[in-house]
Amino acid sequence: MAVSENAARGFRFPYAIRTERRLTTPGWLPIATTIGALAVAFVIGGVVIQAAGGHPIAAYEHIVQAAFGSLGVFNDTLVKAIPLILVGLACTLAFRMKLWNIGAEGQFYLGAWGASAVVLLPILPATTPRPIMLATMAVAGFICGAVWGFIPGFLKAKLRVNEIITTLMLNYIATSWVLFWVFGSWSEAGFQMSPQFPKSAWMPRLLDYAKQVKIFSGMTLHAGLLLGLVAVVVVWFIISRSRWGYEIRLIGDNPRAAYYAGVDIIKNTVLVMMVSGGLAGLAGMSEVTGVVHRLQGAISSNYGFTGIIIAWLAKLNPFAVIVVSILFGGLIQAGREIQPSGVPRMLQGIILFCVIASDVLLKYRVRVVRK
Amino acid sequence: MIDWIIILQAGIATGTILLFAAIGEILAERSGVMNLGVEGMMLIGAMTAYSTAVKTGHPWQGVLYAMLAAGVLALLHAVVTINFQADQVVSGLAINFVGIGLSMVLGEGLSKAGAVSLLPVWTVPLLSKIPILGPIMFTHHSPMVYLGYLLTPAVWFYINRTRPGLHLRAVGEYPSAADALGINVYGLRYLYVFIGGLLAGLAGATISLAVSPGWFSELTTGGQGWIAVGLVIFAQWNPWRAAAGGYMFGALRRLILDLQGPQTLLWFKNPFFYAPKLGFFLQMAPYVLVIIILIIGSREAMKKRMGAPAALGNPYVRGERGL
Numbered sequence: 001m002a003v004s005e006n007a008a009r010g011f012r013f014p015y016a017i018r019t020e021r022r023l024t025t026p027g028w029l030p031i032a033t034t035i036g037a038l039a040v041a042f043v044i045g046g047v048v049i050q051a052a053g054g055h056p057i058a059a060y061e062h063i064v065q066a067a068f069g070s071l072g073v074f075n076d077t078l079v080k081a082i083p084l085i086l087v088g089l090a091c092t093l094a095f096r097m098k099l100w101n102i103g104a105e106g107q108f109y110l111g112a113w114g115a116s117a118v119v120l121l122p123i124l125p126a127t128t129p130r131p132i133m134l135a136t137m138a139v140a141g142f143i144c145g146a147v148w149g150f151i152p153g154f155l156k157a158k159l160r161v162n163e164i165i166t167t168l169m170l171n172y173i174a175t176s177w178v179l180f181w182v183f184g185s186w187s188e189a190g191f192q193m194s195p196q197f198p199k200s201a202w203m204p205r206l207l208d209y210a211k212q213v214k215i216f217s218g219m220t221l222h223a224g225l226l227l228g229l230v231a232v233v234v235v236w237f238i239i240s241r242s243r244w245g246y247e248i249r250l251i252g253d254n255p256r257a258a259y260y261a262g263v264d265i266i267k268n269t270v271l272v273m274m275v276s277g278g279l280a281g282l283a284g285m286s287e288v289t290g291v292v293h294r295l296q297g298a299i300s301s302n303y304g305f306t307g308i309i310i311a312w313l314a315k316l317n318p319f320a321v322i323v324v325s326i327l328f329g330g331l332i333q334a335g336r337e338i339q340p341s342g343v344p345r346m347l348q349g350i351i352l353f354c355v356i357a358s359d360v361l362l363k364y365r366v367r368v369v370r371k
Numbered sequence: 372m373i374d375w376i377i378i379l380q381a382g383i384a385t386g387t388i389l390l391f392a393a394i395g396e397i398l399a400e401r402s403g404v405m406n407l408g409v410e411g412m413m414l415i416g417a418m419t420a421y422s423t424a425v426k427t428g429h430p431w432q433g434v435l436y437a438m439l440a441a442g443v444l445a446l447l448h449a450v451v452t453i454n455f456q457a458d459q460v461v462s463g464l465a466i467n468f469v470g471i472g473l474s475m476v477l478g479e480g481l482s483k484a485g486a487v488s489l490l491p492v493w494t495v496p497l498l499s500k501i502p503i504l505g506p507i508m509f510t511h512h513s514p515m516v517y518l519g520y521l522l523t524p525a526v527w528f529y530i531n532r533t534r535p536g537l538h539l540r541a542v543g544e545y546p547s548a549a550d551a552l553g554i555n556v557y558g559l560r561y562l563y564v565f566i567g568g569l570l571a572g573l574a575g576a577t578i579s580l581a582v583s584p585g586w587f588s589e590l591t592t593g594g595q596g597w598i599a600v601g602l603v604i605f606a607q608w609n610p611w612r613a614a615a616g617g618y619m620f621g622a623l624r625r626l627i628l629d630l631q632g633p634q635t636l637l638w639f640k641n642p643f644f645y646a647p648k649l650g651f652f653l654q655m656a657p658y659v660l661v662i663i664i665l666i667i668g669s670r671e672a673m674k675k676r677m678g679a680p681a682a683l684g685n686p687y688v689r690g691e692r693g694l
Contacts, residue, residue: 052476100460160673161665164407164460165601169658172594176651184648309468312461342475342588349411349468353447356462360455 016371019364029362030315037358041351045343048350052340059338066337067330075206075219079291081322081329083108083300085228086283087307088314088321089235094276095311096239097252101273103152103167104280105304106174107145111281112288113178114144116194116295119201120186126198133200138227138285145281146274148174153273157266163273171304179297186295193296203290224286229322231279236318238275248272280304301332302345309352373629373636379507382622384582387519388413388574389617392599394526395570397608399445401530402563403543403682406448407463409571410596411470412441414589416575418474418481421586425484430580434490437576438569444470445568449561456686467596471589481586490514490581513581515573523614530610539563543680546687556687571596594658601661605668608680616664620657627653 046056067077087104094101115137118124124136148170155161179192186194206219239245247268250258259265287299306328314320328348335344392409399406406412416437423433448466451457495509495517508520530536538559541549546556578591585591598620606612630636631643631650643649672678 048473048476052479102464155662155666159666159669161662161669162601162604165597165604165665166662168594168597169601169661172658173655176655180648180651183651305468308464340476340479342472342479344472345468346472346476349465349470349472353451353462353465353469356457356465357451357455359457363456 014371015368018367018369020367022363022365025362033358033361034313034315034355037354038351040358041347041354044354045347045350048346049343054340054343059343062338063331063334066334071215072218073333075221077326077330077333078221078225079329080333081325082222082224082228082290083283083287083303084306084310084325084329084332085321086231086286087280087303088310088325089228089231089318090276090279090283091307091311092314092316092318092321093235093239093248093279094272095252096245096316097248097268097272098255099153099156099269099272099276100164101149101152101167101276102164102308103148103170103277103304104283104307105300105302106167106171107148107277107280108284108287108300108304109171109174109178110148111141111145111278111284112295112299113174113181113284114281115141115285115288116186116197117144119197120181120194120295126200128200130200130202130204134203134289137201137289138282141281141285142278143281145284146278148281149273149275149277150270153270153277156273157269175297178295178299182295182297188294194294196294197289201289202293203286205290220291222286222290224290227282227286231282232318232322235279239318244268280307283307306332306348309348312352313355373626373633376503376506378622378625378629380510380512381625382618382620383508384512384516384621385624386614386618386621387513387516388577388582388595389599389602389620390519390523390614391515391570391574391577392596393602393606393613393617394522394610395567395574396600396603397606397610397613398526398530398539398563398570399567400603400683401539401543401608401680402560403546403680403685403687404449404452404560404564405459405463405684406445406466406564406567407460407600408444408448408466408470409567409599410592410594411467411474412444412568412571413470413575413578413592413596413599414474415444415470416441416572417579417591418478418575418586419572420576421484421487421579421584422478422481424487424489424580425481428488430488430490433580434573434576438572441470441572441575442565442568445564445571446561448568449564452686453557453560453564456688459684459686475588478586478588482588484586487580487584489584493517513577515577515581519614523610527610540680543682546682550687550689556689560687574599598657598661601665604679605661605664607668607672607678620660623657623660627656 042060049056049059066073068074087108090104090107091101118137118140124133151170152163152166155166156163182192182194188195203222203224205222206216210217239248247258247263250261250263251265251268255265283303284299288295292299310321310324310328314324331344331347392413396406396409419440420433420437423436424430444466448462451462452459490513492511493514494511499505499509530539538549538554541554542556542559550556575592579586602613602616605616630653633641634644635641643653
């Protein structure tokens with residue numbers, strides 16, 4: 001931090017800004033800097049929207065209204081948050097080990113494909129009872145996502161191939177793979193989508209119970225939310241309460257120490273990438289069974305990439321992933337009607353940027369001192 | 372029929388995009404800073420170049436602004452990673468998101484802009500008369516292609532044979548030693564991250580004003596920025612290998628398009644013509660190839676015990692232990 005020392009020499013300002021390394025970080029500080037970073041990000045985003053000829057205040061008002069304004073839209077926000085929670089967890093687990101899984105998008109697609117294959121190949125007949133059908137689809141989605149995570153994990157562990165690039169390339173391969181099926185064998189009447197799944201492959205939704213509970217009518221929130229919440233607890237348990245999680249954190253913080261402590265880095269790399277991929281695959285499964293009810297080319301609105309931002313914003317804490325996912329679900333949900341159309345993407349980027357920039361305040365104390 | 376001359380000629384043109392982006396990234400990484408935001412910077416460059424050309428009618432002005440816009444984005448990365456010591460991977464991803472989102476917001480409606488003056492097309496006299504090489508390398512190419520021919524040897528010479536190039540390598544391999552010798556580690560890292568941004572912007576401008584003119588939102592770059600980042604690893608931070616890889620990928624992209632056209636391939640029925648859905652496997656090919664060359668590259672690097680600049684990814688803090 002060489003900025004401060006001579007900054008004010010020119011005109012003899014009586015105060016100087018000093019930065020010094022923090023020895024301890026108070027517990028409230030990460031939350032405060034994150035909220036501060038969010039505020040700064042929205043201001044910067046507002047300036048850009050204004051410059052692009054939009055109306056920032058109106059746009060933000062619209063986002064809040066269209067995401068959290070009523071029970072109905074909050075339902076939609078939660079539906080969007082479900083895949084984000086799962087994908088955010090996928091990134092959280094991998095990032096804890098400093099494994100840069102940028103491939104959640106592709107793993108999401110593969111998971112959706114695997115789940116769809118159960119119905120479309122078909123592996124199970126349409127008359128299968130719903131619990132068996134959904135459980136099989138979840139397992140298939142998890143496995144396919146895990147396979148997509150295994151490839152970069154294995155290459156990284158055995159051949160030291162950079163996982164950032166391989167996971168990214170696998171994203172493109174995964175979308176082409178899904179397109180091959182929805183344009184080809186699974187196409188419905190030549191359209192680029194599969195036929196609708198039978199009802200037995202639909203995730204239960206709140207509106208299914210509208211007869212018993214009046215308020216549920218029209219609510220599309222599906223059981224994927226439960227899947228996500230269970231996954232949060234499982235990932236939290238793995239990371240914070242299990243021996244395996246201790247190894248993961250050790251490798252992430254200090255791979256050399258982990259190596260000397262006898263932790264099997266190769267095995268853990270492959271395993272973490274597989275579980276991470278599996279979680280992203282589950283997100284794909286929950287999206288096709290809970291929302292779209294068919295396989296099509298565009299099933300993900302960049303969920304895989306948003307997961308990266310969510311994991312980072314949540315400071316790799318599984319429970320915080322829920323809160324951040326709901327916020328970002330709202331942003332995506334409301335952003336669909338905002339012009340220009342890139343606003344949510346841009347805001348996500350600016351938010352991530354401000355959050356990582358604000359992390360410097362966790363490491364350093366900034367003080368104004370009298371000369 | 373497949374015309375190999377045309378495929379290779381198009382390969383050189385498309386490959387120039389990857390060449391610029393990869394060489395820019397090589398310079399940044401040689402100084403110890405990895406910038407994964409190449410895709411986003413290219414997209415900002417492509418958008419700025421195209422919209423400037425639309426507004427002013429001067430494509431060269433568009434190229435200049437494109438470079439500056441991407442350079443500014445790169446400077447953000449420099450501040451956060453060099454001063455604030457943030458993780459270079461995450462910051463690079465953030466640069467990407469900002470670049471993609473910003474270019475979508477600012478480029479809204481640009482795809483319907485209408486006729487635009489693009490970069491000229493030059494044929495080199497004399498050289499274009501050389502058999503085979505002439506039509507491939509020196510005929511009907513944009514000036515950017517010729518700039519690429521000059522840039523590759525120039526950057527190689529600069530890195531490996533000049534004093535500033537030595538300083539660049541020192542900063543990336545052993546910053547504390549470089550600092551002790553009086554080399555400005557922070558300043559040089561800023562400089563080369565900025566230059567990397569300028570070249571990514573140039574790559575973007577090459578797309579939108581020369582190779583595949585127009586603005587197609589985020590599809591304009593189509594993952595080429597990421598391929599460039601992969602190429603850097605394959606190229607082992609050597610501009611010559613980056614150029615060769617870039618041209619190879621360019622040719623492959625064109626080959627994929629051309630393979631789907633003819634009814635017969637050699638003496639066989641062309642499967643891609645009769646079953647268009649197989650074309651999706653062709654579209655996977657470049658990405659599969661990136662993974663394959665990364666595997667080959669890393670095996671080679673392990674055998675020769677060479678690899679990334681030693682300080683790549685590590686922030687330098689004066690007076691702290693470590694590299």
